[in-house]
Amino acid sequence: MPHSVSLISTIAASLGLALIFGFIAVRLKLPALVGYLVVGILIGPHSPGYVADQGLAGQLSEIGVMLLMFGVGLHFSVQDLLSVRRIALPGAILQIGVATAMGAGAAGLWGWNIGAGIVFGLALSVASTVVLLRALESLNLLNSVNGRIAVGWLVVEDLVMVLVLVLLPPLAAFLGAHPPAGAHVPATAGGNPLLSVAITLGKVALFVVLMLIVGRRLFPWILWQAARTGSRELFTLAVVAAAVGVAYGSSVLFGVSFALGAFFAGMVLRESKLSYRAAEESLPLRDAFSVLFFVSVGMLFDPRVLPDHPLRVLAVVAIILFGKSIAAFLLVLAFRYPLNTALTVSASLAQIGEFSFILAGLGISLGMLPPEGRSLILAGALISIALNPLVFRVIEPVQAWIRARSGLARVLERSADPLAGLPSAVEPAHLTGHAILVGYGRVGRSMVASFAAQGIPFVVIDQNRDLVEKLRAAGHQSVAGDASDPSVLVQAHIARAGVLVIALPDTFLVRKMVEMARTLNPGIETIVRTHTEEEADLLRREHIGQVYMGEHELALSMTRCVVEKINRPAGPPPA
Numbered sequence: 001m002p003h004s005v006s007l008i009s010t011i012a013a014s015l016g017l018a019l020i021f022g023f024i025a026v027r028l029k030l031p032a033l034v035g036y037l038v039v040g041i042l043i044g045p046h047s048p049g050y051v052a053d054q055g056l057a058g059q060l061s062e063i064g065v066m067l068l069m070f071g072v073g074l075h076f077s078v079q080d081l082l083s084v085r086r087i088a089l090p091g092a093i094l095q096i097g098v099a100t101a102m103g104a105g106a107a108g109l110w111g112w113n114i115g116a117g118i119v120f121g122l123a124l125s126v127a128s129t130v131v132l133l134r135a136l137e138s139l140n141l142l143n144s145v146n147g148r149i150a151v152g153w154l155v156v157e158d159l160v161m162v163l164v165l166v167l168l169p170p171l172a173a174f175l176g177a178h179p180p181a182g183a184h185v186p187a188t189a190g191g192n193p194l195l196s197v198a199i200t201l202g203k204v205a206l207f208v209v210l211m212l213i214v215g216r217r218l219f220p221w222i223l224w225q226a227a228r229t230g231s232r233e234l235f236t237l238a239v240v241a242a243a244v245g246v247a248y249g250s251s252v253l254f255g256v257s258f259a260l261g262a263f264f265a266g267m268v269l270r271e272s273k274l275s276y277r278a279a280e281e282s283l284p285l286r287d288a289f290s291v292l293f294f295v296s297v298g299m300l301f302d303p304r305v306l307p308d309h310p311l312r313v314l315a316v317v318a319i320i321l322f323g324k325s326i327a328a329f330l331l332v333l334a335f336r337y338p339l340n341t342a343l344t345v346s347a348s349l350a351q352i353g354e355f356s357f358i359l360a361g362l363g364i365s366l367g368m369l370p371p372e373g374r375s376l377i378l379a380g381a382l383i384s385i386a387l388n389p390l391v392f393r394v395i396e397p398v399q400a401w402i403r404a405r406s407g408l409a410r411v412l413e414r415s416a417d418p419l420a421g422l423p424s425a426v427e428p429a430h431l432t433g434h435a436i437l438v439g440y441g442r443v444g445r446s447m448v449a450s451f452a453a454q455g456i457p458f459v460v461i462d463q464n465r466d467l468v469e470k471l472r473a474a475g476h477q478s479v480a481g482d483a484s485d486p487s488v489l490v491q492a493h494i495a496r497a498g499v500l501v502i503a504l505p506d507t508f509l510v511r512k513m514v515e516m517a518r519t520l521n522p523g524i525e526t527i528v529r530t531h532t533e534e535e536a537d538l539l540r541r542e543h544i545g546q547v548y549m550g551e552h553e554l555a556l557s558m559t560r561c562v563v564e565k566i567n568r569p570a571g572p573p574p575a
Contacts, residue, residue, distance in 0.1 A: 010052045013043055014295045031389040033294050037382055040298015054299050061296040064289030065354060066262040068130050070243035071286055072151060073266020074279045086466055088152035091331045096160055099125035099324035106315050115175030116370060119363035122164055123377050124319050126157045128353020130293055131385050135392050145463040146341050150348040158260055161355045165362060172366040200255060207254040211264045220272030227274055236281045242269060301382055305375040316380035325350045338463055338482040343399055347391045351384035422477055422491060430457045431493040435562050438483040438513060439503035440467045443529060450559040456566055459492045484512040489520055499525040499565045501558060514544050525565045527558050
């Protein structure tokens with residue numbers, strides 16, 4: 001086939017076969033991405049028949065990573081990232097250390113040197129943001145507190161890996177690297193590692209400053225100018241150009257990864273009132289290119305590693321699925337976050353992805369990692385990515401099992417936590433006929449301001465401990481925890497409350513919270529929010545309560561409703 005059509009043939013074969021095998025996977029009750037990975041194996045260099053252009057597939061998958069991270073940035077503001085820094089920053093660093101030690105220990109048992117062990121362990125320690133985003137979006141958890149913590153955790157991992165990629169070349173010789181003949185060794189090898197780190201931090205800091213000061217004004221303005229033309233094509237072009245252009249420019253000029261560059265591009269565009277439209281316009285392209293990402297991963301896999309080294313493959317999978325997940329689970333509990341948050345974060349980390357492949361490639365080019373190491377990393381990635389949706393599905397039953405049978409888990413979840421209950425000095429009058437507000441996001445903040453201005457007694461429940469601490473510092477009654485947990489509702493004095501307001505958009509959690517609240521207080525009034533008409537219709541059919549949509553207007557309307565209900569006797573739940 002002529003070289004000039006290799007791009008077309010790669011895209012056609014990847015997307016066409018992905019559609020077929022993705023459909024088969026779904027019919028077999030498996031995640032569609034399992035089918036995409038199988039396609040990559042079939043058209044890769046290690047399988048007979050047609051072989052797609054691996055280089056082109058890898059570049060196409062990079063575009064998918066850019067667009068996916070751009071979409072996250074559109075929904076994840078700087079304030080969101082800062083709000084989870086106290087758990088995401090130390091938690092991610094400690095978890096990377098634990099997982100790296102486990103991987104290096106396994107490599108040592110196989111006779112590898114310390115350099116190979118470190119590269120191997122680091123590759124197993126970092127999860128795939130692409131895989132996590134797809135899982136969170138499919139479960140409608142991306143905008144939840146748990147989702148923000150998980151994404152923030154992986155963003156910190158990505159930042160750490162940027163430093164790792166800079167440090168490995170100058171440390172290669174010290175760690176016993178033996179570059180293969182003819183291999184390209186980066187120019188920084190043998191340089192001063194402290195100087196390399198300083199230069200990298202300076203470049204990243206300069207990029208962030210430019211994006212937050214210049215980009216947050218320039219890019220929303222460009223988006224608005226494109227929208228004013230009335231041309232949908234120009235608007236879509238502006239969105240995609242911003243995502244890909246900033247990602248590429250950040251890599252060339254500042255040494256920042258494509259993924260992080262696109263993430264910051266999304267964050268600055270979030271300042272625009274057109275951010276929701278930008279997210280919708282880029283969604284089809286994100287989905288298409290993310291398929292190419294999974295296909296390209298499958299193309300790297302050599303199936304012979306499974307029969308040749310089955311015990312090593314099992315060890316790698318055990319470290320990914322259990323080792324670092326259990327470490328993250330215990331770390332989150334140690335930070336006194338709820339059991340549900342610990343399970344969500346640990347499930348998010350039970351896979352590896354794009355940065356693992358980059359590290360493996362660099363390790364081989366520097367002579368630090370044997371080729372067998374990359375095959376084991378790819379095997380672990382394929383198996384963990386395929387199983388990750390299933391891991392998310394078992395969160396609820398595992399949580400129920402732990403709470404029902406493990407007294408130790410219940411003690412760990414709420415042990416001596418001053419934020420888990422209200423102070424004893426709270427006036428009883430403040431906890432009778434009061435409003436319970438679940439969620440202190442944008443809507444919740446507006447409602448708290450209105451409650452305080454009108455003298456309405458209230459208690460806020462939120463899973464973010466930093467927000468609860470700020471609320472208490474401001475003199476507001478608040479409780480840290482998951483409002484679907486009856487013990488958290490009891491701490492907010494649900495039995496004597498007049499109305500429950502749920503300012504979270506997660507339909508599944510809303511239903512659980514309302515059901516639990518009505519069990520503890522059959523006469524409580526309920527007010528909930530949602531993003532879509534479909535979700536609103538579903539909640540109304542199930543008699544969840546009064547349903548509102550919107551943001552600021554939503555908060556004002558819900559506040560007026562609370563005032564009406566708080567000033568009259570509570571009746572039975574709506575029929």
